[in-house]
Amino acid sequence: MKNSRRDFIKTTALASAAITIPTYGFSIINKPSLSKQIIGHGDFKYRVHQQWGNLNPENTPVKNCHEMVMDSKGRLIMVTDEVKNNIIVYDKSGKLLSSWTHNMKSAHGLTLFKEGEDDVLFITEPLTGKIIKTTIDGKVIMELPNPKEIGVYDKDNPRERYKPTETAIAPNGDIYVADGYGSDWVLQFNSNGEFIRKFGGKGFNDDQLSNAHGVAIDDRDPNNITLLCTSRKHNAFKRFTLDGKYLETIYLPGAFVCRPVIDGENLYSGVCWSRLKYLEQTPDSGFVTILDKKNKVVSNPGGTAPKYKKGKLKMMVQDTPLFNHCHDVCVDEDKNLYVCQWNANKSYPIKLERV
Structure with missing residues (x-):
């Protein structure tokens, strides 16, 4: 039909x-x-x-409608950088269901992950370097550490900026952070927020990124789950293993x-x-x-x-x-x-x- x-x-x-x-x-x-x-x-x-x-x-109101995800109940959840309503929840007819805020002036990335029976959200804010994990209605569960505060970035080097734009969550709960407006690293944390490694970084080699704006788990082949990273200035997605080894470039x-x-x-x-x-x-x-x-x-x-x-x-x-x-x-x-x-x-x- x-x-x-x-x-x-x-x-x-x-x-x-x-x-x-x-x-x-x-x-x-x-x-x-x-x-x-x-x-x-x-x-x-x-x-x-x-x-x-x-x-x-x-x-x-909205300023920029940055990203949207659909939860397990079919609601469409959108993140904006309008401090009055960082999150707007629609039904599929376009009707407003609810909204809430954490007063983020640059709320940018929005990722949904199914944790047991519950949907959780990961929200990134580039200007402050803040990344929070919340319930579907906005209660903060966890905040990821800033790499400058845990020795992953050089705290005294102004060129090593941290302005994260996106997260992706692996099946085991590992969290990948794209530092897309900062130093173009992809940082990997475990589900408890403990740092594991970083890879990528700004540059023009195959395994480097330029404007690492987004990141996603590619599970289309369940036997070979990988990580796709945006390299926006390269007009490309770059594929990595889940432990950060470069595999290929999809040139667009x-x-x-x-x-x-x-x-x-x-x-x-x-x-x-x-x-x-x-x-x-x-x-x-x-x-x-x-x-x-x-x-x-x-x-x-x-x-x-x-x-x-x-x-x-x-x-x-x-x-x-x-x-x-x-x-x-x-x-x-x-x-x-x-x-x-x-x-x-x-x-x-x-x-x-x-x-």
């Missing part, structure tokens, strides 16, 4: 007018307006629900990718910028990119169709002026996408309905 519905929509979709930046609708009850435009490629095409997550900015020319998001056999990522004029990082040029189980790009919603020549991926750039700077993608059980943006005029998330 689902495939026939997709086929029907594909064959009957009409071209739409140019998409504009979403307005800040004050209603959280009315159904969001629908766009007739379909974006994406191949089997990964989407209808845009541009006003899906709009809330009343007087009561529930033109795409300044944010964190990798694993769902089923696929890998999704927001592209914060693409290379447009003179092959430079261009403002307001974001899109979403989707890779298959072989790490081949199969769709770029909002971007140009992926093209390979002699096995090598060609440059990818923005095609549809829908997004400003895509910062994260959340995938629900129906394979719909929820796109969070940075530096997008304080806009709320956009839903992409799979068709």
